[in-house]
Amino acid sequence: MNPLSKAYYMLRLLGPRVIALRAGVYWNKASGRTRRVFRRRPWETLSLAQVTVPGTPVDPAEYARFKLHQAPPFLFPLGSPPVIPDEIRKARHDRQPPLTERLALIEQDRCVYFFRTPSPSPVDWYHNPIDDLRSPPEKHWYEIPDYMPTQGDMRMMWEPSRAAWAIDLARARPHGHAIDAGRLLWRWVDAWMSACPPFLGFQWKCGQESSIRLLAIVIGAWSLADDPATTPERWVQLARLAWATGYRVFHHIDYAVSQKNNHALSEAMGLMLIAQLFPELRAAPRWDAVGRRVLAQETLRQTYDDGSYVQQSMNYQRVMLQVCMTGLRLAELAERPLEPRVYERLGRCVEFLFEMTDRRSGRCPNYGNNDGALPLPLSECDFTDFRPALQAAHYLVHRKRLLPPGPWDEDLLWLFGKAALAAPTLPPRWPGPAAFSSGGYYTLHGRESWAMVRCHTWRDRPAHYDQLHVDLWWRGQNVAQDCGTYHYYDPKRRDVERYFKSAIAHNLVEIDGRDPLVLASRYLWLPWPRGRATRFDCAERDRGDPALTPRDAAVGVFEGEHHDYLRRPWRTLVRRALIVLPGDVWVIVDDVLARGERRATLRWHLADAPFETDAAAARLRLNTPAGPFSLTVAGWPDAPADFAVVRGRDEPGRVQGFAAPYFGERLPIPVVEADFAGRGPQRLISVFGPGEPATVAMSAAHEAHAQDWDICHGGTCWRLRLGPCRRGAGSLLLAASSSPAAQPID
Numbered sequence: 001m002n003p004l005s006k007a008y009y010m011l012r013l014l015g016p017r018v019i020a021l022r023a024g025v026y027w028n029k030a031s032g033r034t035r036r037v038f039r040r041r042p043w044e045t046l047s048l049a050q051v052t053v054p055g056t057p058v059d060p061a062e063y064a065r066f067k068l069h070q071a072p073p074f075l076f077p078l079g080s081p082p083v084i085p086d087e088i089r090k091a092r093h094d095r096q097p098p099l100t101e102r103l104a105l106i107e108q109d110r111c112v113y114f115f116r117t118p119s120p121s122p123v124d125w126y127h128n129p130i131d132d133l134r135s136p137p138e139k140h141w142y143e144i145p146d147y148m149p150t151q152g153d154m155r156m157m158w159e160p161s162r163a164a165w166a167i168d169l170a171r172a173r174p175h176g177h178a179i180d181a182g183r184l185l186w187r188w189v190d191a192w193m194s195a196c197p198p199f200l201g202f203q204w205k206c207g208q209e210s211s212i213r214l215l216a217i218v219i220g221a222w223s224l225a226d227d228p229a230t231t232p233e234r235w236v237q238l239a240r241l242a243w244a245t246g247y248r249v250f251h252h253i254d255y256a257v258s259q260k261n262n263h264a265l266s267e268a269m270g271l272m273l274i275a276q277l278f279p280e281l282r283a284a285p286r287w288d289a290v291g292r293r294v295l296a297q298e299t300l301r302q303t304y305d306d307g308s309y310v311q312q313s314m315n316y317q318r319v320m321l322q323v324c325m326t327g328l329r330l331a332e333l334a335e336r337p338l339e340p341r342v343y344e345r346l347g348r349c350v351e352f353l354f355e356m357t358d359r360r361s362g363r364c365p366n367y368g369n370n371d372g373a374l375p376l377p378l379s380e381c382d383f384t385d386f387r388p389a390l391q392a393a394h395y396l397v398h399r400k401r402l403l404p405p406g407p408w409d410e411d412l413l414w415l416f417g418k419a420a421l422a423a424p425t426l427p428p429r430w431p432g433p434a435a436f437s438s439g440g441y442y443t444l445h446g447r448e449s450w451a452m453v454r455c456h457t458w459r460d461r462p463a464h465y466d467q468l469h470v471d472l473w474w475r476g477q478n479v480a481q482d483c484g485t486y487h488y489y490d491p492k493r494r495d496v497e498r499y500f501k502s503a504i505a506h507n508l509v510e511i512d513g514r515d516p517l518v519l520a521s522r523y524l525w526l527p528w529p530r531g532r533a534t535r536f537d538c539a540e541r542d543r544g545d546p547a548l549t550p551r552d553a554a555v556g557v558f559e560g561e562h563h564d565y566l567r568r569p570w571r572t573l574v575r576r577a578l579i580v581l582p583g584d585v586w587v588i589v590d591d592v593l594a595r596g597e598r599r600a601t602l603r604w605h606l607a608d609a610p611f612e613t614d615a616a617a618a619r620l621r622l623n624t625p626a627g628p629f630s631l632t633v634a635g636w637p638d639a640p641a642d643f644a645v646v647r648g649r650d651e652p653g654r655v656q657g658f659a660a661p662y663f664g665e666r667l668p669i670p671v672v673e674a675d676f677a678g679r680g681p682q683r684l685i686s687v688f689g690p691g692e693p694a695t696v697a698m699s700a701a702h703e704a705h706a707q708d709w710d711i712c713h714g715g716t717c718w719r720l721r722l723g724p725c726r727r728g729a730g731s732l733l734l735a736a737s738s739s740p741a742a743q744p745i746d
Contacts, residue, residue: 001518001526009526014461021258034142037251038199043240046198051243056280060232067235068225072277073333074218075415079225082413084174085421091407093380102168103179106188111160114372115383116662119160125195125203128156130664131492137195141204147522149491151202155371155663161192161203163213164377166220171378173223182227185220186234193237198244207249207256208263211270212375214245215326218277219414239278246274246287253294260302260460261311262319266375268295269327276330295327296342303345307352308439310460313368317353318386321346321393322375328396329415347397354390354402355434355443356452360476362387362408365452366484367471369463369523372663379410383662392416401425433538433556442536444556446584448690449474453578455560458528465515466506467529467562468576470588472688475626479607480507480688481669484660488522496666497522499655509590509684510601511572516564531562535577535731555736556580571595572680577732579720585689585713587720593727594680602640602684604631604672605659611645611670618643619693620672630693633674636683636707636725640674647671681725689713706734 001009011019028034048058057063071078095115097105102112109122113130120129126137131152135144146154165188169181196203204210221238224230249267256263271291275284302310302320309317324346331338356364362385372383379388387408392415394402401412401423412420431450434443440456452471472480483505490497498519503510517525538556558578565572572594579587592600610623618633618640633640646657648668659669676682687694694713701707705724710717721735 001520006520006526009520009528013526013528018258018260021254025252025255025258029142035140038140038142038248040140040200041198041244043193043197043237046240046243048236048239051239051282052280053282060236063239064232064235066280070280072279074222074277075329075333076222076417078222081170081174081223082418084171084410084413087405088407088410088413089175091380093407094382094385095380096382099168099171099175099380100177102165103172103177106165106168106184107179109188109191111165113156113159114663114665115164115374115377116372116665123160123191125161125192126157126201128152130156131490135202137201139201141199141201144202144205146205147489147491152491153487153489153664154202154205155488157202158206158209159372161196161209161213162375163188163192163216163220164374166216167377170220170223180229182224182229185224185227186229189217189221189234189237189241193241199248204248206263207252207270208266210245210248211266211273212323214242214270215273215375217241218273222277239281242274242278243281243283246271246281246283250283250287250290253290257294257298260298262302262316262323262373264294264298265302265320265327266323268292268298269323269330272327272330276334291327292331292336292338295324296338299324299342300345303349304436304438305345305348306436306438307345307348307350308436308441309349309352311368312439312458312460312462312464313370314353314356314364314366314386315370315373316368317349318389319373319375321349321353321389325389325393325396325415326376343397346393350390350393350397350402352436352439352441353386354394355431355436356441357386357390357431358450358473358476358478359430361385363476363478365471365478366482366659366661367452367454367466367469370485370660370663371488376411376415378414379407381408395420395423399423404428435533435536437533440531440533442533442558442560442578444538444558444578444580446556446580446586447582449580449584449586451578451580451586453558453560453576455531455533455558455562455576457530457532461523462517462525462529463523464501464506465503465517465525465529466508467531467564468508468560468574469506470576470578471507472586474584474629474690475624477607477624477626477629479622479624479629481605481607481659482506483605483658483669485663486658486660486666487664495653495655496650496658499658500660504603504656505605507604508602509574509576509592510603511565511570511574511592511594512599513601516567516570529562529564531560531564533558533560535559555733557733559732570598572598573727575732577722579733579736581711581718581736582738583689583714583716585687585694585711585718587711588686588688589722589732590684590686591725591732592676592680592682592684593725594682596679597677598680598682600676600682600684602633602672602674602676602686604686606631606670606672608647608659608667608669613643613645614693615643617693618674620645620670621693622670627690628692629688629690631672632687632693632696633672634685634687634696634698635674635676636685636698638676638678638682641677642673642675644673645670646673683707683722683725685709687711687713
């Protein structure tokens with residue numbers, strides 16, 4: 001894309017306000033103001049007399065007594081972390097490595113990357129051990145580029161500094177681990193502060209990272225306030241860290257606001273946290289006012305009215321909920337709660353995430369950017385389990401528990417105290433068919449399965465190209481999945497980096513082997529995707545136990561189209577229908593409405609399980625731990641020209657068959673690639689279902705160009721009457737019947 005086109009799209013799509021905010025940031029840097037504001041300030045030069053209001057004790061011993069007497073209200077009383085009840089401590093946990101092993105790693109000065117991978121060696125705050133690269137410690141943060149080949153991915157550099165180790169040490173004693181947690185906490189904090197003086201080095205480059213780091217360290221310090229290792233000198237150090245964090249955030253928060261994402265929310269929460277726990281700081285009232293204003297303003301600005309989130313990512317939706325929940329909780333403790341409409345909007349966000357959560361596993365589609373962020377790792381639930389955040393955020397809004405008791409209640413306990421565990425629990429209900437039209441998310445449900453499809457005209461910047469992507473779940477397994485993110489920046493493998501955000505890593509149809517949009521930066525496709533949902537029909541169902549819900553008379557249907565290939569050179573409209581039939585049979589119909597020779601490639605990224613294929617019949621059976629689940633692909637006017645399964649292909653420029661369930665972890669998965677070549681229009685049919693593969697065949701074509709397709713699966717046959725495969729046609733699904741002789745159901 002040429003610079004003029006890029007500038008045009010950015011101005012039109014991002015808006016003049018964002019461009020002006022960003023321009024102001026660049027002007028401050030160019031003019032030298034950023035250098036003057038963030039001049040070097042060694043820790044020892046930050047005296048209490050300099051940063052606190054007159055009358056605050058400046059002697060370390062007196063200041064420590066002052067803080068213990070002040071004891072501002074926090075999530076739990078100073079020095080009294082929650083008592084973890086046996087039903088939580090002894091519950092089945094799936095976080096790996098478990099707390100016992102993580103504490104042993106902390107003793108060795110090692111951390112866990114992205115809640116999954118232990119560091120291979122003791123932490124060096126300027127070393128990226130995953131890529132074996134380094135960042136320069138002597139430079140000011142604003143002098144260091146985001147992306148340097150000698151440094152590698154920024155998230156690898158920041159992960160140890162997010163201080164999940166501090167939260168583990170806070171939880172150690174409540175979980176019955178006899179460990180010298182106070183000594184270890186301050187050893188790590190001292191090491192970080194010694195290596196990272198204010199505003200020098202990469203660890204100060206992001207205000208969000210600074211805020212999340214301080215939150216974790218404060219949880220650790222508040223839990224261990226009565227430990228002998230929490231000396232008066234450590235109280236002074238903690239105040240210095242709080243001041244430097246607040247100063248860093250306050251003087252650069254306009255940049256976070258210009259990003260229109262979770263950064264502004266995290267930084268606003270950070271300012272509120274500092275003002276709440278260190279009100280003696282001179283700037284605390286100003287920081288608190290800005291934090292409260294930005295948190296309320298950005299929560300309403302960044303969340304759509306249906307509860308979906310501006311960043312189009314399930315993990316970032318959880319990040320947003322956790323930082324907003326913390327900020328709102330701090331405001332409550334200060335007896336100055338934020339306005340009701342902020343709570344109401346967060347309530348919608350909770351409901352949205354609930355509908356996107358697989359109830360059996362607690363997991364969500366790995367949709368959108370997922371960089372392993374989890375600001376509040378307060379339980380032994382796995383990183384992929386969204387129930388801790390759902391339970392706590394729902395309680396914040398409604399003062400009731402959404403989910404039945406479980407290990408996910410530990411977040412609730414730390415954030416709201418033991419009274420929250422006695423709160424009433426809503427009657428059990430399961431997610432059901434739902435349409436979130438403002439954000440463009442739609443879900444349909446079978447008896448033991450469900451699917452999410454995305455169809456939208458983007459109002460905010462897309463990071464992945466995934467228009468009309470379908471995520472399919474069966475018996476708690478993500479049988480057709482989104483591949484995740486893996487890395488933001490891989491200087492050695494740009495093809496791998498691009499793969500995860502491109503069309504080829506999603507369950508959709510690609511035309512002529514090309515993405516329909518241009519990747520203008522690592523986080524921005526241009527122009528923004530355009531699409532619309534044209535139909536969403538679903539039968540009413542019992543939201544209680546789905547095993548008791550009759551499904552034999554229901555057909556759920558979603559239909560939508562996207563316009564991203566309507567541009568030159570393709571001039572192609574893509575339509576998709578998602579149809580759920582009884583018996584957890586899913587039919588996906590893709591119409592590729594081209595006017596010339598086009599190659600359409602349909603991809604399905606599957607769960608990694610043993611599989612058997614019949615390429616000639618375009619069938620696959622996936623032998624999952626919960627039983628076999630199968631796929632059949634058919635087409636009109638021709639069957640697939642090629643049907644292949646790719647798993648873990650790592651060739652330069654031809655990467656395929658990988659997923660990243662955790663950031664930085666690339667695992668092979670089987671991917672079905674079905675190629676259709678010829679003149680348009682073309683119709684592609686995919687049928688998923690438990691057991692053996694279905695048989696799929698077009699049985700009749702009618703004068704009005706409607707088509708009858710017969711689908712037989714597990715002893716039951718269905719006839720689907722599909723509308724004409726052409727532009728301007730109405731619904732894709734005209735009728736369905738349980739056998740060729742049965743009366744169609746409109």
